[in-house]
Amino acid sequence: xxxxxxxxxxxxxxxxxxxxxxxxxxxxxxxxxxxxxxxxxxxxxxxxxxxxxxxxxxxxxxxxxxxxxxxxxxxxxxxxxxxxxxxxxxxxxxxxxxxxxxxxxxxxxxxxxxxxxxxxxxxxxxxxxxxxxxxxxxxxxxxxxxxxxxxxxxxxxxxxxxxxxxxxxxxxxxxxxxxxxxxxxxxxxxxxxxxxxxxxxxxxxxxxxxxxxxxxxxxxxxxxxxxxxxxxxxxxxxxxxxxxxxxxxxxxxxxxxxxxxxxxxxxxxxxxxxxxxxxxxxxxxxxxxxxxxxxxxxxxxxxxxxxxxxxxxxxxxxxxxxxxxxxxxxxxxxxxxxxxxxxxxxxxxxxxxxxxxxxxxxxxxxxxxxxxxxxxxxxxxxxxxxxxxxxxxxxxxxxxxxxxxxxxxxxxxxxxxxxxxxxxxxxxxxxxxxxxxxxxxxxxxxxxxxxxxxxxxxxxxxxxxxxxxxxxxxxxxxxxxxxxxxxxxxxxxxxxxxxxxxxxxxxxxxxxxxxxxxxxxxxxxxxxxxxxxxxxxxxxxxxxxxxxxxxxxxxxxxxxxxxxxxxxxxxxxxxxx
Amino acid sequence: xxxxxxxxxxxxxxxxxxxxxxxxxxxxxxxxxxxxxxxxxxxxxxxxxxxxxxxxxxxxxxxxxxxxxxxxxxxxxxxxxxxxxxxxxxxxxxxxxxxxxxxxxxxxxxxxxxxxxxxxxxxxxxxxxxxxxxxxxxxxxxxxxxxxxxxxxxxxxxxxxxxxxxxxxxxxxxxxxxxxxxxxxxxxxxxxxxxxxxxxxxxxxxxxxxxxxxxxxxxxxxxxxxxxxxxxxxxxxxxxxxxxxxxxxxxxxxxxxxxxxxxxxxxxxxxxxxxxxxxxxxxxxxxxxxxxxxxxxxxxxxxxxxxxxxxxxxxxxxxxxxxxxxxxxxxxxxxxxxxxxxxxxxxxxxxxxxxxxxxxxxxxxxxxxxxxxxxxxxxxxxxxxxxxxxx
Numbered sequence: 001x002x003x004x005x006x007x008x009x010x011x012x013x014x015x016x017x018x019x020x021x022x023x024x025x026x027x028x029x030x031x032x033x034x035x036x037x038x039x040x041x042x043x044x045x046x047x048x049x050x051x052x053x054x055x056x057x058x059x060x061x062x063x064x065x066x067x068x069x070x071x072x073x074x075x076x077x078x079x080x081x082x083x084x085x086x087x088x089x090x091x092x093x094x095x096x097x098x099x100x101x102x103x104x105x106x107x108x109x110x111x112x113x114x115x116x117x118x119x120x121x122x123x124x125x126x127x128x129x130x131x132x133x134x135x136x137x138x139x140x141x142x143x144x145x146x147x148x149x150x151x152x153x154x155x156x157x158x159x160x161x162x163x164x165x166x167x168x169x170x171x172x173x174x175x176x177x178x179x180x181x182x183x184x185x186x187x188x189x190x191x192x193x194x195x196x197x198x199x200x201x202x203x204x205x206x207x208x209x210x211x212x213x214x215x216x217x218x219x220x221x222x223x224x225x226x227x228x229x230x231x232x233x234x235x236x237x238x239x240x241x242x243x244x245x246x247x248x249x250x251x252x253x254x255x256x257x258x259x260x261x262x263x264x265x266x267x268x269x270x271x272x273x274x275x276x277x278x279x280x281x282x283x284x285x286x287x288x289x290x291x292x293x294x295x296x297x298x299x300x301x302x303x304x305x306x307x308x309x310x311x312x313x314x315x316x317x318x319x320x321x322x323x324x325x326x327x328x329x330x331x332x333x334x335x336x337x338x339x340x341x342x343x344x345x346x347x348x349x350x351x352x353x354x355x356x357x358x359x360x361x362x363x364x365x366x367x368x369x370x371x372x373x374x375x376x377x378x379x380x381x382x383x384x385x386x387x388x389x390x391x392x393x394x395x396x397x398x399x400x401x402x403x404x405x406x407x408x409x410x411x412x413x414x415x416x417x418x419x420x421x422x423x424x425x426x427x428x429x430x431x432x433x434x435x436x437x438x439x440x441x442x443x444x445x446x447x448x449x450x451x452x453x454x455x456x457x458x459x460x461x462x463x464x465x466x467x468x469x470x471x472x473x474x475x476x477x478x479x480x481x482x483x484x485x486x487x488x489x490x491x492x493x494x495x496x497x498x499x500x501x502x503x504x505x506x507x508x509x510x511x512x513x514x515x516x517x518x519x520x521x522x523x524x525x526x527x528x529x530x531x532x533x534x535x536x537x538x539x540x541x542x543x544x545x546x547x548x549x550x551x552x553x554x555x556x557x558x559x560x561x562x563x564x565x566x567x568x569x570x571x572x573x574x575x576x577x
Numbered sequence: 578x579x580x581x582x583x584x585x586x587x588x589x590x591x592x593x594x595x596x597x598x599x600x601x602x603x604x605x606x607x608x609x610x611x612x613x614x615x616x617x618x619x620x621x622x623x624x625x626x627x628x629x630x631x632x633x634x635x636x637x638x639x640x641x642x643x644x645x646x647x648x649x650x651x652x653x654x655x656x657x658x659x660x661x662x663x664x665x666x667x668x669x670x671x672x673x674x675x676x677x678x679x680x681x682x683x684x685x686x687x688x689x690x691x692x693x694x695x696x697x698x699x700x701x702x703x704x705x706x707x708x709x710x711x712x713x714x715x716x717x718x719x720x721x722x723x724x725x726x727x728x729x730x731x732x733x734x735x736x737x738x739x740x741x742x743x744x745x746x747x748x749x750x751x752x753x754x755x756x757x758x759x760x761x762x763x764x765x766x767x768x769x770x771x772x773x774x775x776x777x778x779x780x781x782x783x784x785x786x787x788x789x790x791x792x793x794x795x796x797x798x799x800x801x802x803x804x805x806x807x808x809x810x811x812x813x814x815x816x817x818x819x820x821x822x823x824x825x826x827x828x829x830x831x832x833x834x835x836x837x838x839x840x841x842x843x844x845x846x847x848x849x850x851x852x853x854x855x856x857x858x859x860x861x862x863x864x865x866x867x868x869x870x871x872x873x874x875x876x877x878x879x880x881x882x883x884x885x886x887x888x889x890x891x892x893x894x895x896x897x898x899x900x901x902x903x904x905x906x907x908x909x910x911x912x913x914x915x916x917x918x919x920x921x922x923x924x925x926x927x928x929x930x931x932x933x934x935x936x937x938x939x940x941x942x943x944x945x946x947x948x949x950x951x952x953x954x955x956x957x958x959x960x961x962x963x964x965x966x967x968x
Contacts, residue, residue: 135591136590136591136592136642136643136644137590137591139591140590140591140618142591146590146620147590147620147621147622148589148590148620148621148622148648148651149590149591149644150644150647151643151644151645151646151647151648151651152589152590152591152642152643152644152647152648153644155642155643155644156642156643228593229593229594229595229617229618230593234932234933234934237934269596270596358672358693358694359694391672391693392672392693393672393675459932468596468599471596472600475600505643570934571933571934571935572807573807574766574769574805574807574932575616575617575618575804575805575807576805577595577599577614577616577801577804577805
């Protein structure tokens with residue numbers, strides 16, 4: 001049985017344990033009395049907050065129960081926020097900030113930083129969180145001078161060919177500061193990009209900066225193969241390079257999140273909510289199994305894992321993250337032996353881009369607002385709201401601002417989540433969804449287990465086919481009108497002209513500049529790069545952790561040179577269709 | 578009846594958005610169109626090379642990652658440069674391509690850009706109307722690959738009926754190797770891995786691949802082998818994808834003549850791949866064209882009794898058990914070995930894991946098929962048997 005099969009058993013065992021404890025609380029008088037005592041202590045400690053109208057409210061709302069069995073069911077089955085099994089929240093307090101997204105993109109050859117939360121006067125600026133998207137060539141590990149990529153340089157994100165580009169990108173930021181964190185959305189070539197980031201930080205602040213680096217790199221290979229198609233090496237070497245990186249960062253960079261286990265792209269590719277949650281969790285458990293097999297202690301890598309989910313409008317989203325958090329905690333504790341910090345399903349949520357449509361696109365504001373409410377009900381740890389104009393253009397300033405304001409209105413202006421942090425959780429309806437979703441996720445786990453575990457299922461294209469099938473069904477339902485989409489297949493006004501927008505494109509001469517910089521770098525390092533690549537290739541062949549050699553190689557080699565050499569050694573990813 | 582329209586579809590380099598094109602491909606083939614699908618993350622050079630070799634009427638590009646103005650224009654320009662301006666270009670990209678962009682792309686020679694909200698019906702109708710008319714008389718081919726591609730089209734569309742002399746080879750240099758086996762055994766991956774070895778063996782040799790996919794009954798066909806081939810996107814590889822167009826047995830009515838033409842066209846190796854076949858299929862007769870036949874098996878063929886029914890096991894020169902990392906592979910090897918012993922012929926049995934880079938089993942297979950010297954092949958076989966006893 002793979003670890004996933006054991007996770008299924010552990011959840012079932014835990015559910016039975018809860019039922020047994022409920023019975024015990026009712027029959028064992030001392031146990032019941034202790035529970036009641038604890039319950040009264042908890043209630044007594046909950047602070048009272050006041051709404052602007054003066055209405056007093058508890059910071060945390062608890063179910064109105066005073067019977068030991070029900071108390072046991074709540075405390076053990078759900079747990080208080082910040083307590084195992086974390087159904088109600090990963091932390092004791094929900095510390096949601098209204099908006100945390102910060103975008104950066106390279107335009108006109110200079111890094112332009114757009115910091116949306118600065119526009120909200122009340123928003124307290126705590127941390128510089130710089131989120132970086134990369135252009136297509138970088139995402140595929142190739143250089144800006146490659147055949148036919150010229151028009152894609154700088155499109156959709158920054159072009160990174162060399163460590164010098166990385167230095168330029170983060171110019172002006174104190175990378176070692178406790179108030180700075182970088183987030184990099186890249187998976188296929190993530191270890192190379194990670195090495196470039198470290199090298200760039202060292203160039204500017206010296207070697208002592210390395211343990212201080214904070215941030216996240218996506219590095220999720222499984223979801224790339226399952227949904228997003230940005231994979232450059234075959235699966236097994238991809239996973240090996242990832243593990244090499246994780247082994248390095250967990251040891252040398254204790255504040256870094258080396259992987260963001262992402263359901264978002266699975267959801268956007270058209271999966272059902274349950275598939276999204278199930279594949280994300282099972283991918284997470286597969287990574288945990290891999291890292292543990294490498295000998296990295298679970299309490300070292302466990303707290304450095306984070307998750308990223310899509311939140312759409314289907315009813316499952318009422319509890320999708322809540323259930324995910326619980327399954328993760330039980331699996332990590334009972335199968336992997338993880339301590340409390342390694343049991344946390346730390347979650348970033350983004351509203352669904354797929355749910356937004358071009359027809360009468362202003363309705364997208366309402367869709368996104370509803371999705372935000374669902375995300376907050378799930379006690380997500382951070383959130384990004386999409387722009388209403390996304391279906392037909394790269395988001396513009398105006399609609400980015402409105403999307404950010406949507407969060408602020410819900411969290412600051414409205415009282416829904418402001419006073420009582422779990423205002424909308426725990427209803428009988430939500431519990432019904434929790435039970436149904438948990439059962440469906442476990443069923444998915446069983447299917448993956450039957451196929452031989454996550455890796456075997458991925459190679460068998462299982463998740464990929466399931467996602468494609470669900471996507472097809474979704475489109476069919478829209479087509480047949482079974483799935484109402486307002487303004488599209490219902491209450492349509494007939495005029496869905498979208499505003500003609502002027503897109504910000506990277507100018508040709510800046511693309512040319514990128515190619516020229518690369519040529520200079522390659523020329524300058526021609527001799528050294530050959531030696532560094534040979535050394536890297538030898539390290540890969542030897543089977544040892546090749547991240548140290550990668551760190552050396554990025555000093556003198558470009559992304560494309562490194563990718564090319566690694567592909568000679570381990571092969572290229574063969575697309576799945 | 579007119580021959581089906583052949584088009585090529587692809588997603589540009591650095592773009593993995595294949596969901597739209599997958600849906601569109603299926604709609605095309607349901608409406609009688611043969612689609613050669615090249616896959617995602619494909620360069621301008623790969624797309625143009627494939628379009629020329631496949632001699633398609635048009636290229637449909639689905640682009641969602643930006644840079645489309647340049648990319649489409651480069652495809653059009655390269656087609657013209659290569660002397661293949663009769664291959665047209667169309668495409669789309671949902672909301673990522675603006676009306677302004679599309680106008681510029683049309684000026685640069687793109688036939689049509691579809692926007693978000695275009696129905697599948699409209700696209701099918703466009704392809705039928707725009708690319709469904711018979712071809713005009715074709716100009717003299719600018720390169721030997723184009724000439725070959727045109728001739729293959731003539732054969733496939735039965736404009737020229739070849740007589741029997743076409744079955745005779747006049748080049749002894751060319752080795753023709755036939756691959757067959759059940760669907761899902763990994764034939765395409767195996768061939769692509771062998772191509773990598775052919776290309777690495779020397780700097781000049783050229784390889785031709787004739788690959789087959791089934792036609793949907795009375796309709797189009799999805800010719801998708803290229804989408805998973807990564808090493809065969811190379812100027813030294815000439816690949817042609819054929820639909821079976823109603824013929825059973827894993828090949829097309831035109832296969833024999835096309836193969837004969839390829840065998841005379843100066844390639845060092847010609848590889849022919851059948852569609853996934855069943856028990857009864859005997860696609861390769863000993864007709865003087867195919868030098869060697871390779872049967873690629875999946876370890877999951879069912880019971881031992883099933884093996885008795887597979888006719889190709891009697892005929893194949895080499896039997897490959899691919900996916901030999903699967904649990905059942907060892908059993909499969911033993912059972913197939915026993916089955917082959919009944920034949921009392923010099924057949925080879927090789928275990929491969931084609932998905933693995935530099936797999937030693939694929940190396941062995943390459944040794945067997947790249948050596949034309951028969952005695953040497955015998956030796957290979959012996960050493961292979963010794964290696965097997967060591968298992």
